[in-house]
Amino acid sequence: MRVRELSVFLPCYEEEGNVARTVECAVTVLRERDLDRFEIIVVNDGSRDRTGAIADALAAEYDEVRVAHHVQNQGYGGALRTGFAEAKFPWVFFTDGDGQFDLNEIDGFLAAADEVEVVIGYRLQRADHLGRRVNTWLWGLAVRTLFQLRVRDIDCAFKLLSRHALDEVGPLTASGAVISTELLIGAGLWVPNGGASFELHDFVEMNGSRSEVEDSPSHPPPPPSSAPAADDAMEALLSRELPFSKARQALLAEFERRYVQRVLARHGGNVSQAAAASGLARRYFQILRAKRAR
Secondary structure (H helix, E strand, O other), X not given: OOOOEEEEEEEEOOOOOOHHHHHHHHXXXXXXXXXXXXXXXXXXXOOOOOHHHHHHHHHHHOOOEEEEEEOOOOHHHXXXXXXXXXXXXXXXXXXXXXXOEOHHHHHHHHHHOOOOOEEEEEEOOOOOOHHHHHHHHXXXXXXXXXXXXXXXXXXXXXXXXXXXXXXXXXXXXXXXXXXXXXXXXXXXXXXHHHOOOOOOOOEEEEEEOEOOOOOOOOOOOOOHHHOOHHHHHHHHHHOOOOOHHHHHHHHHHHXXXXXXXXXXXXXXXXXXXXXXXXHHHHHHHHHHHHHHHO
C-alpha cells in the first residue's frame, strides 16, 4: 500500500454532541489499518459550545489526536485551509466532524491511492431534507456548467489527496462553499472551456454511504467584506445579480489567474519557462501582452 503515513482532519463547528464519537471512531479505524503513522487533527472553527474543550480532552487522551482552534469562526473554507496547513504527512484525508460518514469506507480510498493522487467520495444516499438536496443539485449543476468539473459530488466531505496534489493546488483562498470547487480545479480535475484537458491529475471516485444523523449547524459564512473575488462572483451568479455569461467569465478568469501563478511559482517566476510548460499559461501571457500593448 502506497499510503504509509496519513493525516486526517475533521472540520468542526459546534459539534459537542458528535466530536467525541467521531474522533474515537477515527482512532479505532486508523489503528486497525496498515499504516506506519497517522494523526487526527480536529479543527475547531470558533465553536461557541463545548466542542473545543471536548477536543482538547480527546487530544490529552490519544497521542494521535491534536487540535487546531480558531478564536473566531472562519467558515468552512477557513477550516479546510487550517486542516491542510496543519497536516504533516504525505497523504491528507478529511471528513466532517459530525460523523455523518462511515470511516471504515476509507479502505477503498487507501487501495485506490496506489494508482492515483486524488480519491473523491460521492454519496449514494443523502439524509438531507428536500430543500437542501434541491439546493445542492442546483449548486452542482452551476459549478459543472461553469467549470466542466468531471466529478459527481463536488462538495462531498470524504476526500483523500497526496501532498503532491495539494502542492499543485497551491494556497486556497475561498471562504465559503467555493472552497471545494477551488480545490478540485486546482488539483486539475476540470476541462477548461469544454475543450481538451490539461495537466489532469489521476483521480478516482468512490461511492460512500451516509449515516442517518441529525443535521448539525453548518459553518456560517464569513462577513461579506472578507470574501475573495471568486466567492463574490459565485454569490452574484446564484443571486442573479450577474448574467450567467459574465459570472462564468469572472470565475474562470479568477481560477485561470491562480493556476498561472502556480505555474510561475514552479518555474521560479520565469515567464518563458512557464509558457513553455503550460499552454494555458502561454495563452494567458499572450492576452496580457496584447492588453498592455493597447
